[in-house]
Amino acid sequence: MKKPLSFLSRESLLQAGVYQYGLIDVQEIPFSPEVRVMCTACPSYNHSWACPPAVGEIDDCRQTCLSYEKMLVFSARYELEDSFDYEGIQAGMRAFKEVCDKVFQLTHQHEGRYLLLSNEGCFRCKQCTWPNAPCRMPDRLFPSIEGYGILVSELARKAKISYVNGPNTVTYFGGLLF
Ligand code: SF4
Structure with a gap:
């Protein structure tokens, strides 16, 4: 795996709980309108500042990504009891956050502009303020990577990391733009 930035060392990423990572140019990020269609079936759709429609149209999301140079694509892998282990899937989601x-x-100790895209919605507050008031924690608002219209399976392929990581496991993906 390539070293993305001097302060994002392999050791620091593994210590943070990252399973695999890879670096791509923002021009390589695969956007897909179909992903946004799937978003409409998610409970977070229209219920979070991190998700559509709050994040804007897919072209807005693309332009936001293109205002950076690179994306560090990273994953975390969690064991499940079996493929129906809903509690394990939820626990993995919380751990991934x-x-x-x-x-x-x-990134905090280093100058620069960063945006982190995280898996699915934002669950920091019991009830999100969308759409009635501004986000309570805008500096910790990590938009949904799927909500941005990014096809994560293809993103993983471009970053040369595994999308599927064995039976009875779940893998979540994020992207750090810088
Ligand atoms: S931090 Fe709170 S208000 Fe902001 S997007 Fe997340 S849940 Fe909503």
């Missing part, structure tokens, strides 16, 4: 926080914290 902590991984995202830790990856983003690595």
Whole structure:
């Protein structure tokens, strides 16, 4: 795996809970209108500042991504009891949100512009303020990578990391733009 930035060392990423990572140019990010169609079936759709329609149209999301140079694509893998282990899937999701926080914290000591895209919606507040009031924690608002219209299976392929990581496991993906 390539070293993305001097302060995002392999050790610091693994310590944060990252399973695999890869670096791509933002021009390589695969957008797909079909992903946005799938978003409409998600409970977070129209219920979060991190998701559509709050994140804007897919072209807005693309332009936001293109205002950066690189994306560090990263994943975290969690064991499940079996493929129906809903509690395990939810626990993995919560753990992945902590991984995202830790990856983003690595950027804090370094000047630059960063945007972290995380898996699915934002669950920091019991009830999101969307659409009635501004986000309570805009500096910790990590938009949904799927909500941005990014085809994650193809993103993983471009970053040369695995999309599927064995039976009875779940893998979540994020992207750090810089
Ligand atoms: S931090 Fe709270 S208000 Fe902001 S997007 Fe997340 S849940 Fe909504």
